Amino acid sequence: MKKAVITVIGKDRVGIIHGVSGILSEGGVNILDISQTIMQELFTMVMLVDVKHATISFEDLKAKLESKGEELGVKIVICHEDIFNSMHRI
Amino acid sequence: MFSDFEVIETLNMIEKENLDIRTITMGISLNDCADPDPKKAQQKIYDKITRYAKDLVKTGNDIQREFGIPIINKRVSVTPISLVAASSDTDNYVDFAIALDKAAKEIGVDFIGGFSALVHKGFTKGDRILVDSISEALTVTDKVCSSVNIGSTRAGINMDAVKQMGQIVKDLAYRTKDNDCLGCAKLVVFCNAVEDNPFMAGAFLGTGEPECVINVGVSGPGVVKSALEKVKGADFETVAETVKKTAFKITRMGQMVAKEASKRLNVPFGIVDLSLAPTPIVGDSVAHILEEMGLESCGTHGTTAALALLNDAVKKGGVFATSSVGGLSGAFIPVSEDAGMIDAVNAGSLSLEKLEAMTCVCSVGLDMIVIPGDTSASTISAIIADEAAIGMVNHKTTAVRVIPAIGKKEGEVLEFGGLLGHGPIMKVSPFSSEKFIERGGRIPAPLQSLKN
Numbered sequence: 001m002k003k004a005v006i007t008v009i010g011k012d013r014v015g016i017i018h019g020v021s022g023i024l025s026e027g028g029v030n031i032l033d034i035s036q037t038i039m040q041e042l043f044t045m046v047m048l049v050d051v052k053h054a055t056i057s058f059e060d061l062k063a064k065l066e067s068k069g070e071e072l073g074v075k076i077v078i079c080h081e082d083i084f085n086s087m088h089r090i
Numbered sequence: 091m092f093s094d095f096e097v098i099e100t101l102n103m104i105e106k107e108n109l110d111i112r113t114i115t116m117g118i119s120l121n122d123c124a125d126p127d128p129k130k131a132q133q134k135i136y137d138k139i140t141r142y143a144k145d146l147v148k149t150g151n152d153i154q155r156e157f158g159i160p161i162i163n164k165r166v167s168v169t170p171i172s173l174v175a176a177s178s179d180t181d182n183y184v185d186f187a188i189a190l191d192k193a194a195k196e197i198g199v200d201f202i203g204g205f206s207a208l209v210h211k212g213f214t215k216g217d218r219i220l221v222d223s224i225s226e227a228l229t230v231t232d233k234v235c236s237s238v239n240i241g242s243t244r245a246g247i248n249m250d251a252v253k254q255m256g257q258i259v260k261d262l263a264y265r266t267k268d269n270d271c272l273g274c275a276k277l278v279v280f281c282n283a284v285e286d287n288p289f290m291a292g293a294f295l296g297t298g299e300p301e302c303v304i305n306v307g308v309s310g311p312g313v314v315k316s317a318l319e320k321v322k323g324a325d326f327e328t329v330a331e332t333v334k335k336t337a338f339k340i341t342r343m344g345q346m347v348a349k350e351a352s353k354r355l356n357v358p359f360g361i362v363d364l365s366l367a368p369t370p371i372v373g374d375s376v377a378h379i380l381e382e383m384g385l386e387s388c389g390t391h392g393t394t395a396a397l398a399l400l401n402d403a404v405k406k407g408g409v410f411a412t413s414s415v416g417g418l419s420g421a422f423i424p425v426s427e428d429a430g431m432i433d434a435v436n437a438g439s440l441s442l443e444k445l446e447a448m449t450c451v452c453s454v455g456l457d458m459i460v461i462p463g464d465t466s467a468s469t470i471s472a473i474i475a476d477e478a479a480i481g482m483v484n485h486k487t488t489a490v491r492v493i494p495a496i497g498k499k500e501g502e503v504l505e506f507g508g509l510l511g512h513g514p515i516m517k518v519s520p521f522s523s524e525k526f527i528e529r530g531g532r533i534p535a536p537l538q539s540l541k542n
Contacts, residue, residue, distance in 0.1 A: 007097055037094050046097045058156055077101060079158030081092075086346035087339045088096045 002052045003032070003081040006065065010074025012043035019072055023064050024049060027056035043074070048081065104159060107312035108374040109340060111347050112367045113163040113200075114150050115288035117295035117303040117360065118142050120169040120204075128178040132189035135174070139166060139193035139202075142302055142357075147198040149354045153347055161347065162509070166194065167293035167305075168204035176216030183220050187227035187234045194233035201276075203293030205236040208283065211245040211532075221251070224258050228273040229265040235291035241281035241478040243485050247533040249475065255279045256471025256527065260494055263463070267496035274493040275458065275510055279474050281481035281488045286361050286416040292454075292489060303360035304352045305417060308344035309367040310336075312374045314400075318382045329383060330403045337364065337407030345412040363417030364408030365453060366400070368428035370511030376400075376421050377430025377440075388430055389440030397421060398451035418487060420453025426493075426506060426513030427458050435514045442473075442516050450480055455488035460504045460513035463496040470494065472523035475533075483536050 033048040069076030103109040125131035150164040175183050194202040207217040241247035266273035278292040285296020288305035317336040344362040352359035368376045377388035380396045401420045425431045434440035449455045455477050474490045481488030495504045505512045
């Protein structure tokens with residue numbers, strides 16, 4: 001796996017990007033792109049990351065992000081970019 | 091990079107609208123497992139399945155984790171056992187079912203399909219023994235599914251087989267009566283069975299299929315329903331267009347998962363089955379899609395037209411999204427597995443007769459329908475014959491999976507739990523078909539011209 005998409009959805013607060021990027025840099029995951037918006041009154045952040053040189057397994061990364069999400073009161077999802085590629089790009 | 095909207099749309103489909111991959115089914119040919127000694131044949135079958143499919147469940151779970159798309163079932167389909175066991179010197183195939191069951195449990199799959207026989211034109215020795223073994227085999231095993239093809243457009247309907255299948259369904263219900271007659275949920279009677287179906291209970295690996303193959307069945311009635319909610323009151327072109335676009339997106343997921351599973355398991359990709367397969371949870375119902383089109387309750391007048399549009403649009407959208415379509419492909423209308431169908435039966439708007447009409451335009455047939463326990467075997471046979479006639483004349487697959495609820499009557503409920511749901515017991519005609527079924531023989535294949 002090379003690229004993954006991280007999505008953060010929830011109530012905006014201080015420290016969301018800090019919390020997520022901290023886990024990523026610890027795990028050797030490079031951030032390629034970030035976009036942020038308010039959608040349906042919810043803070044929505046979509047991050048494209050490169051996990052090719054990650055020092056952490058995908059499973060552990062997923063677990064860490066999910067628990068960070070709980071801590072911050074937001075929902076954090078990470079999945080392989082191909083799921084979006086297949087659905088939205090021909 | 092994707093737009094935020096696209097990312098959120100996909101995640102919403104999965105989280106809120108129950109989009110999932112219903113099954114990854116590995117087809118395994120057992121042609122080379124035949125042996126005059128049944129014990130040896132059974133050992134070969136067990137060894138081959140556990141060797142080929144040893145990583146199937148793990149791979150499915152890995153894909154689910156990495157891609158974030160739920161993969162509900164991991165299954166195996168095999169060559170019809172009537173063919174594999176035919177050269178073994180035995181007059182009972184129950185031990186073959188036990189070997190399949192053991193293998194399925196060892197590799198951790200949900201179900202294994204292929205305790206099957208194709209008898210649309212007549213019985214071989216192996217077919218005969220297999221059909222005679224079905225009741226016991228499905229009673230003593232947990233994971234094994236069975237199917238029998240009793241008719242086809244080219245061969246007509248084998249009414250001797252239809253007669254016997256009615257008796258078997260009844261017998262199986264009796265044998266499993268302490269377990270909600272669950273045996274009958276594992277048995278399908280087909281007309282025009284397909285060789286690459288990944289869905290249970292009717293999955294088997296046909297004789298034209300390769301050594302080993304990955305077939306994937308997608309789902310997502312909830313996603314279609316949500317999409318239609320956004321075009322309330324629009325005309326039918328808009329409805330069809332919306333269903334097509336949604337089916338395209340759903341199927342692309344199936345294609346991706348199928349390709350990924352095929353690559354990781356090093357097994358060729360076979361087909362994606364473009365089916366809308368409901369589950370009993372709210373928001374995952376085919377009936378609710380039909381109601382969204384403007385019907386007060388599924389089963390009322392207009393239901394067949396609505397289903398025809400849905401079924402066709404799902405195929406049109408899906409065909410473009412995958413390199414290879416197959417299986418049953420279309421909308422499933424199992425009663426006990428669909429919250430909206432159950433409500434419609436309870437409300438009195440959906441009858442067995444209407445369901446039969448609906449099967450003329452949808453992908454399979456009378457599926458997961460609970461009937462009164464005192465329904466006679468000949469009436470069950472007659473239900474099978476009617477459904478097979480629809481398939482035979484219309485060049486389509488039809489199937490019957492009915493469950494006689496032993497000890498229960500119309501209006502009561504049979505609980506299966508899990509994906510099989512619960513079924514309100516439906517009314518069958520009180521008039522006899524006994525003498526009709528008693529005739530036996532074969533209904534000739536229909537004329538292919540002079541279509542009216």
